[in-house]
Amino acid sequence: MMRARWWESRWFALAAILLAAVPLLLPTFPPLADLPGHVGRYHIAQAIDGSPDLARHWRFEWxxxxxxxxxxxxxxxxxxxxxxxxxxxxxxxxxxxxxxxxxxxxxxxxxxxxxxxxxxxxxxxxxxxxxxxxxxxxxxxxxxxxxxxxxxxxxxxxxxxxxxxxxxxxxxxxxxxxxxxxxxxxxxxxxxxxxxxxxxxxxxxxxxxxxxxxxxxxxxxxxxxxxxxxxxxxxxxxxxxxxxxxxxxxxxxxxxxxxxxxxxxxxxxxxxxxxxxxxxxxxxxxxxxxxxxxxxxxxxxxxxxxxxxxxxxxxxxxxxxxxxxxPGSERFERGLAIAAAAFLLMRTLTSTVAMLLVAQPQQRALEVVEAIPRGAAVLVLVNEPCSSQWSTRRLGHIAGIAIARRDLFTNDQWTLAGQQALDHRHPGAAPYTSDPSQLVYPAQCEYRTTEFATAIRDFDRSTFTHVWTLDFPARRRLAPDVRLIWSNGVSALYAVDGAPTRLPGGAAPQ
Incomplete structure (x- = not known):
């Protein structure tokens, strides 16, 4: 009678299924690159009928x-x-x-x-x-x-x-x-x-x-x-x-x-x-x-x-x-199963650590959210590394969480016809209305979208009340009419002259 093989057992299958969830259990929110942007869309779909601010900024039709x-x-x-x-x-x-x-x-x-x-x-x-x-x-x-x-x-x-x-x-x-x-x-x-x-x-x-x-x-x-x-x-x-x-x-x-x-x-x-x-x-x-x-x-x-x-x-x-x-290679088969199980445990452990490390800058970036007036229109600019860089801080769509918490308009959402049910109500803000206009790549990158100085010079002041930069050094002013009101080393929030300001938690440089 053949001895039962542990990798074929139900307990091993169940353990593998449960282990698959472990890397995402500890972070406050799954720190996946695009996921915060999706959250913004989910919130708009859920709340637009009861939010005048969202209705003013967005259209959503299932x-x-x-x-x-x-x-x-x-x-x-x-x-x-x-x-x-x-x-x-x-x-x-x-x-x-x-x-x-x-x-x-x-x-x-x-x-x-x-x-x-x-x-x-x-x-x-x-x-x-x-x-x-x-x-x-x-x-x-x-x-x-x-x-x-x-x-x-x-x-x-x-x-x-x-x-x-x-x-x-x-x-x-x-x-x-x-x-x-x-x-x-x-x-x-x-x-x-x-x-x-x-x-x-x-x-x-x-x-x-x-x-x-x-x-x-x-x-x-x-x-x-x-x-x-x-x-x-x-x-x-x-x-x-x-x-x-x-x-x-x-x-x-x-x-x-x-x-x-x-x-x-x-x-x-x-x-x-x-x-x-x-x-x-x-x-x-x-x-x-x-x-x-x-x-x-x-x-x-x-x-x-x-x-x-x-x-x-x-x-x-x-x-x-x-x-x-x-058949006939049972020793080799057991060795392969042991190596596979060790690989699974190793990747589970390192994925858990990686998720926790990625979550930290995301949560730090979101500290600014309470400083943004509800219903504001925010130009988001993210210092995005070249796509060839292996690891990133995954801040490119973090503004989606701010949409969910503050009913904002931001320029990081996907609004492609036939791909999304979402569209914006600010055509005058073009080209800073949707993804990837929030991404600012270094000059040497193979892929370029928005240029920081050009965006600050040209963005529509009649649409945007605030500018939110991520992973850029904070400055007292980005332009004569764009002044710093909040920063914490990851996020910096600027008000366009005439926009309301709030200062909880963070501090502008002296």
């Missing part, structure tokens, strides 16, 4: 767009938990949901958990999650659960039932985020081809039948055709694709994070080269098609950025849980 996953959940929970509390709960649950999805995909194939699974689970904190792409990551986590259901029902011969169940599920995935829905369609197709091949179906017949079975999942295309999404033409950057692989676990410490990515890549290379190891064909096919999508997708498309970068983390995670050790 629309059928494929980018509403966390928005809808926060809207439902905010009456009970508040917008920030609801956001914190939902975002903290995304990594455990992602890990649980990987486990269920494995279970759906009828196999135990891979000994390499511990290398996959830290990818719940892959770079898109660190970036704050929470709608996308929620959709991907749900897509893994949908894939598990797809494989299990297909493997047990309940194809008709699967079709009826997965049509509404695919619509929910699209509503959460269209990229997660698109990824699910690819994963479902690849897994179906392999399921059909296991019954003796030829490659060509399997591809045709899998295509026909996946067609019902395309129902959301009808909504996309009428969305009128704006944006620049698709743009590819194949050099960046190599950088995204190195950034697979990008968090805070470049040498450590790149070394972790190399470890993950080495495990996959070993699985390709070592005769003791193979890939499960069903999960492996899903991972393979996701990698192909990563190589083919553009960097920019339909107004969205980093389209390709988002895919590499989930693709890698699926490839890792597809790793299998052939």
């Amino acid at each position: 629309a059928l767009i494929g980018n509403l996953g966390v928005d809808l959940l926060v809207h439902a929970l905010a009456p009970l938990l508040g917008v920030e509390g609801a956001t914190r709960l939902i975002v903290t649950l995304i990594p455990p949901l992602f890990v649980a999805g990987l486990i269920l995909v494995t279970r759906a194939t009828g196999l135990p958990l891979s000994p390499a699974a511990g290398f996959a689970f830290p990818l719940a904190y892959c770079f898109p999650f660190q970036f704050g792409f929470v709608n996308f990551m929620l959709s991907v986590a749900l897509a893994l659960h949908a894939l598990a259901l797809w494989i299990w029902l297909g493997r047990t011969g309940r194809v008709v039932l699967r079709t009826f169940l997965l049509i509404p599920v695919s619509c929910v995935l699209w509503l959460a985020h269209s990229s997660g829905w698109g990824l699910f369609g690819l994963l479902a197709f690849a897994s179906e081809v392999q399921l059909l091949r296991s019954t003796g179906t030829s490659w060509s017949a399997a591809a045709v039948r899998a295509t026909l079975r996946c067609v019902p999942l395309a129902l959301p295309v009808a909504a996309m055709l009428g969305s009128g999404t704006a944006g620049e033409p698709p743009s590819w950057d194949f050099t960046a694709k190599l950088a995204w692989i190195a950034s697979l676990l990008r968090e805070r410490w470049k040498l450590y994070d790149v070394a972790s990515a190399i470890v993950v890549a080495s495990v996959l290379w070993m699985a390709i080269r070592d005769r003791r190891v193979r890939f499960d064909p069903v999960i492996g096919a899903s991972a393979a098609i996701a990698f192909v999508a990563y190589l083919l997708l553009p960097r920019l498309a339909l107004g969205g950025a980093y389209v390709d970068m988002r895919i590499v983390g989930p693709a890698t995670a699926l490839a890792l849980v597809a790793v299998r050790v052939r």
Whole structure:
């Protein structure tokens, strides 16, 4: 009788799911780069009908767009938990949901958990999650659960039932985020081809039948055709694709994070080269098609950025849980499982520390919020490092929290038609009305948006009552009519002459 293997046990699976939440439990708020900006939008959606200040600054109209996953959940929970509390709960649950999805995909194939699974689970904190792409990551986590259901029902011969169940599920995935829905369609197709091949179906017949079975999942295309999404033409950057692989676990410490990515890549290379190891064909096919999508997708498309970068983390995670050790190599298999578990614990610990360190400057920056008059219009300027800098203080969208607390207008929100239900009411403030006009990059950076002196000279004084700078040295005056009223070393708040001022907590330099 074979001795039970601990990495295949339920307690290990449960421990991995619970560990996925740990890095986000200690910070007051999940310190993800874009997330504070999303909070501003969530608050506007929740409170605009009862806030004359918000109504004066913003327009918000719910629309059928494929980018509403966390928005809808926060809207439902905010009456009970508040917008920030609801956001914190939902975002903290995304990594455990992602890990649980990987486990269920494995279970759906009828196999135990891979000994390499511990290398996959830290990818719940892959770079898109660190970036704050929470709608996308929620959709991907749900897509893994949908894939598990797809494989299990297909493997047990309940194809008709699967079709009826997965049509509404695919619509929910699209509503959460269209990229997660698109990824699910690819994963479902690849897994179906392999399921059909296991019954003796030829490659060509399997591809045709899998295509026909996946067609019902395309129902959301009808909504996309009428969305009128704006944006620049698709743009590819194949050099960046190599950088995204190195950034697979990008968090805070470049040498450590790149070394972790190399470890993950080495495990996959070993699985390709070592005769003791193979890939499960069903999960492996899903991972393979996701990698192909990563190589083919553009960097920019339909107004969205980093389209390709988002895919590499989930693709890698699926490839890792597809790793299998052939019979007769039990000692090697145990060693692989121990190494994977050690990697999981190490990344969990360092992610927890990294999140706490990132949260500190964010909370320091938010000390200014009580000094901003309710309903003010604030020009936000953030000293943003070059994108090539590995670690940042993640202050680019911190003003979204101020919107949620003070009903402000700021220039850091996303207002792209077809991508967001939000728009502003200050056309005269252009070009300082929306993201990325708040970002001020150093002159040597490869990407430039706003120039600080130009913004201070040209911003619309009839719209903006205040200027909020982050990570710039505080000055008595930015212009003859823009004077300092509050600073603490991270944030500095300036009033435009004639605007109300308050001085709680911080102090202007003497």
